[in-house]
Amino acid sequence: MTAVAVPVTLVLPQVIDSYTLTVLAIYAMLALSLGLVWGYGGILCFGQAAFFGLGAYGYAIGALNVGESTIALIAAVAATAAIAAVLGAMMFYGRLGDVYLAIITLVVTLILYRFMSSTAGDAYVLGKARLGGFNGIPGFPTLHVPGNPSAYIWGDALYYVCAASLVLVLALVTLLLRSGFGRVAVGIRENETRMGLLGYDVRARKTLLFTIGAAVAALAGALYANWGEIVTPRLFGLTQSAEIIIWCIVGGFGTRLGPILGAASMGYLKFLLGQQSLVDNTLVMGLILILVVLFLPRGLVPALEGLWIAAWQRMPARQMQRRRRNLA
Amino acid sequence: MPDVVLETSGLSRHFGGVVALDNVDFLLRARELRCLIGPNGAGKSTFFNCLTGLIRPSEGHIFMRGDETTGWPVHRIASLGVGIKTQVPSVMDGLTVHENIWLAASRHHRHSDDAERRTDEIIARLSLGPMSHQFLAHLAHGERQLVELGLVMTGDPWLVLLDEPAAGMSPEDMVRIGEILREINETAAMIIVEHDMKFVRSIASRITVFHQGRVLLEDEMERVMSDPTVRDIYLGRTA
Numbered sequence: 001m002t003a004v005a006v007p008v009t010l011v012l013p014q015v016i017d018s019y020t021l022t023v024l025a026i027y028a029m030l031a032l033s034l035g036l037v038w039g040y041g042g043i044l045c046f047g048q049a050a051f052f053g054l055g056a057y058g059y060a061i062g063a064l065n066v067g068e069s070t071i072a073l074i075a076a077v078a079a080t081a082a083i084a085a086v087l088g089a090m091m092f093y094g095r096l097g098d099v100y101l102a103i104i105t106l107v108v109t110l111i112l113y114r115f116m117s118s119t120a121g122d123a124y125v126l127g128k129a130r131l132g133g134f135n136g137i138p139g140f141p142t143l144h145v146p147g148n149p150s151a152y153i154w155g156d157a158l159y160y161v162c163a164a165s166l167v168l169v170l171a172l173v174t175l176l177l178r179s180g181f182g183r184v185a186v187g188i189r190e191n192e193t194r195m196g197l198l199g200y201d202v203r204a205r206k207t208l209l210f211t212i213g214a215a216v217a218a219l220a221g222a223l224y225a226n227w228g229e230i231v232t233p234r235l236f237g238l239t240q241s242a243e244i245i246i247w248c249i250v251g252g253f254g255t256r257l258g259p260i261l262g263a264a265s266m267g268y269l270k271f272l273l274g275q276q277s278l279v280d281n282t283l284v285m286g287l288i289l290i291l292v293v294l295f296l297p298r299g300l301v302p303a304l305e306g307l308w309i310a311a312w313q314r315m316p317a318r319q320m321q322r323r324r325r326n327l328a
Numbered sequence: 329m330p331d332v333v334l335e336t337s338g339l340s341r342h343f344g345g346v347v348a349l350d351n352v353d354f355l356l357r358a359r360e361l362r363c364l365i366g367p368n369g370a371g372k373s374t375f376f377n378c379l380t381g382l383i384r385p386s387e388g389h390i391f392m393r394g395d396e397t398t399g400w401p402v403h404r405i406a407s408l409g410v411g412i413k414t415q416v417p418s419v420m421d422g423l424t425v426h427e428n429i430w431l432a433a434s435r436h437h438r439h440s441d442d443a444e445r446r447t448d449e450i451i452a453r454l455s456l457g458p459m460s461h462q463f464l465a466h467l468a469h470g471e472r473q474l475v476e477l478g479l480v481m482t483g484d485p486w487l488v489l490l491d492e493p494a495a496g497m498s499p500e501d502m503v504r505i506g507e508i509l510r511e512i513n514e515t516a517a518m519i520i521v522e523h524d525m526k527f528v529r530s531i532a533s534r535i536t537v538f539h540q541g542r543v544l545l546e547d548e549m550e551r552v553m554s555d556p557t558v559r560d561i562y563l564g565r566t567a
Contacts, residue, residue: 180434187431190420197380197418198479199406199435 005170009163018159020271022227025162027263029169030220031247035259036173037213038248040182042189043206044098047105048244050112051214053235054080055221057116057131060231063140064129069226070146076222077215084214088207095203106241113236136232143226153226162223166260169216173256176212185209239282246285250292252299261301331358333487333517334379339388341374348374350541351388358486361513363528364521365552366538367561372521373415375538376491379519380412381405392487407435411485411516415492417472421465425456425475428464432482450478454508470501477505481512488518494527506531529553 012021034048058076059069066072087108091101120133129137143158145151153161176182188195188202196202225231234240243266251262266285273281296303334356341349349371356362364372377383379390381402390398397405406412420428426447433446451460454474464472473493480488493509494502502524509531512518522528528535528549535552537545539561545552552558 180440183427184431184434187420187423187427190422191418193414194418194420194479195431196402197406197412197414198432199403199483201401201403 005167009160009167013156013159016268018156019227020268022159022162023224024264024267025159025166026220026224026227027247027267028260029162029166029223030217030244031251031259031263032166032169032173032256033213033216033220034244034248035251035253035256036176036216037210039253039255039259040177040189041185041206041209041213042098042192043210043213044102045105045210045213046102046241046245047107047109048213048217049236049241050105050109051080051084051217052221052224052240052244053109053112053116053231053233054083055218056225056231056235057137057221058218059222059225060137060140061126061129061131063142064137065127067141068149069141069143072141073143073219073222077218080218080221081211081215085207085211088210088214089203092203092206092210109236109241110238113233113238116233116236134233136230136234138230140225140229142229143223158226162227165219165223169219170256170260173216177256181205181208243285246289248299250288250300252301252303255299255301255305258299258301262299332356333358333393334519335391336379337389337391339375339378339390340386341378341383342386347541349378349385352541352543354536354543356487356517356519358517359513359515361509361518361531361533362520363531363535364519364538365523365525365528365535366544370538371541372538373491374541376489376519376521379405380410380414380489382414406483409483409486411480411483411488411512413476413480413488413490413493415495415521417469417476419464419472419476419479422463424461424463425467426451426460428475429478429482432479436483446482450482453481454478470497470504473497473501473505474508477508477512481508485512485516488512488516490518491521492523493520494522494524502527502530 030048030052033051034045037043037045037048055076058079059072062072062075063069091104096104116131117134119131120135122130124131124133129140131137141149143153143161145153184195184200184205188200188205192202221235224235247263247266248259249262250266251260252258266288270281270285273279273284292299332355334354336352336354339349339352339354340347352375364375366372374383378385381397381400381404384399388398389396392405392408392410395408397408402412420431423431429447429450430443433443433450434440437443437446451457454477456474456478459467459471464475467475477493480490490509493505497505506527509518509520520531533549535547535549536543537552537558544561545555545558547555
């Protein structure tokens with residue numbers, strides 16, 4: 001998969017401008033984080049946007065205080081992962097059902113949205129960073145070459161950094177899923193009780209997977225802060241939360257490529273629709289979601305895979321399904 | 329008594345005002361095969377679920393090979409070397425037979441080669457070879473039960489707890505399951521909760537009869553069957 005990813009990464013800037021591509025790569029990473037947690041771990045997290053937003057805010061606050069980007073980036077990811085670990089442990093050790101878990105993660109996101117929106121004024125200052133309420137935090141130092149704060153990474157360079165990060169995260173996620181931990185995570189998705197009866201500590205494993213997913217979302221958030229050069233409470237909004245889920249459903253859960261392609265294509269479509277005023281883009285997004293759910297319930301990537309295999313390899317159905325699983 | 333593998337003392341469980349399990353003392357020796365029978369609501373499933381850790385007992389103690397396991401979470405009890413099969417077939421439907429067994433094997437074998445070898449071994453022992461790459465969701469009920477037994481035996485347990493292993497099985501499947509259970513019983517003590525008296529007759533040596541949350545009687549098969557009280561409360565209808 002990586003062998004395909006690298007040429008694609010290099011060719012795309014010839015077709016689409018790198019400013020748009022950067023954000024598409026970031027969205028793809030964010031979608032991949034939910035694809036890992038939900039698609040492979042079976043954890044219905046409706047609040048992946050919370051970790052995306054925390055990563056972005058964490059970076060902005062860190063960068064303002066430290067005055068450089070490398071430490072800020074690492075700290076943003078680490079702090080978000082720590083928060084996710086505590087939240088995850090509370091939910092999984094509390095034996096919350098799937099629906100409650102979805103509600104709680106969503107509520108956490110909305111609480112962050114409300115809170116961050118109400119942080120205007122001098123009372124809300126973290127070190128040198130003013131949280132800035134609804135207007136968010138602008139003017140923090142953006143990404144630069146480690147050890148050289150004056151060599152900023154922006155434009156095409158930022159795109160390559162984001163694309164490389166995406167490929168790296170994808171490779172790590174692939175390794176994780178092929179490891180014992182990943183296979184056990186899929187087992188837990190399939191039957192939590194049985195995995196407990198086999199002697200696996202389901203609570204600890206789900207907490208860990210949830211934390212890993214949050215760390216990936218936080219990395220995407222920190223990169224997003226660099227792309228936008230401002231962070232606002234909108235990152236925690238309902239729209240943002242819903243979009244991540246839509247990307248994954250359209251692209252296909254239970255695959256790694258699905259969320260990535262779903263996010264990139266839906267993100268690009270949103271960008272194109274944003275350039276006209278004839279139709280409202282949320283309307284189109286909703287329509288696409290409904291059509292995909294009705295006609296391609298497993299999502300685009302699994303459907304295309306099925307077509308590809310059926311058309312070119314003419315394998316018996318059973319073997320085909322097996323391959324589909326393996327590819328996923 | 330060194331060969332006691334499981335002991336409960338004063339085990340009780342209340343659900344609100346309902347006493348589902350009332351002060352049960354129970355003893356199981358190494359390689360013993362014990363069936364728990366009793367009418368619906370007699371408390372045998374509650375007792376079973378307390379042993380597996382799926383339910384916390386309200387009072388009393390459980391000891392397994394000398395360790396007090398009262399209130400332990402299920403994965404810790406399983407990790408001791410206890411194989412458990414719940415009433416409803418509990419398997420990973422979206423995975424293949426091989427992947428299912430592998431997940432059980434991987435719990436006990438750190439190296440993936442060892443886990444792989446153990447998986448093949450179990451699949452061969454249960455003659456599941458031809459369907460090893462089929463998804464569990466596509467298998468017949470009897471085959472799914474068989475795979476679940478495979479999951480239970482993969483860890484080489486010294487204590488096996490089975491809740492209605494013969495439920496919904498065809499007569500041929502039942503014979504096969506019976507054979508496998510006897511094979512597991514060569515190395516492990518076993519508790520089987522069962523409704524099907526024909527099946528109980530075919531495998532049991534010793535029987536514990538539950539009634540209204542208490543142990544009514546504990547004896548050899550033949551004597552239990554001929555006990556008038558047992559016939560009245562339970563067997564009268566079926567035998």
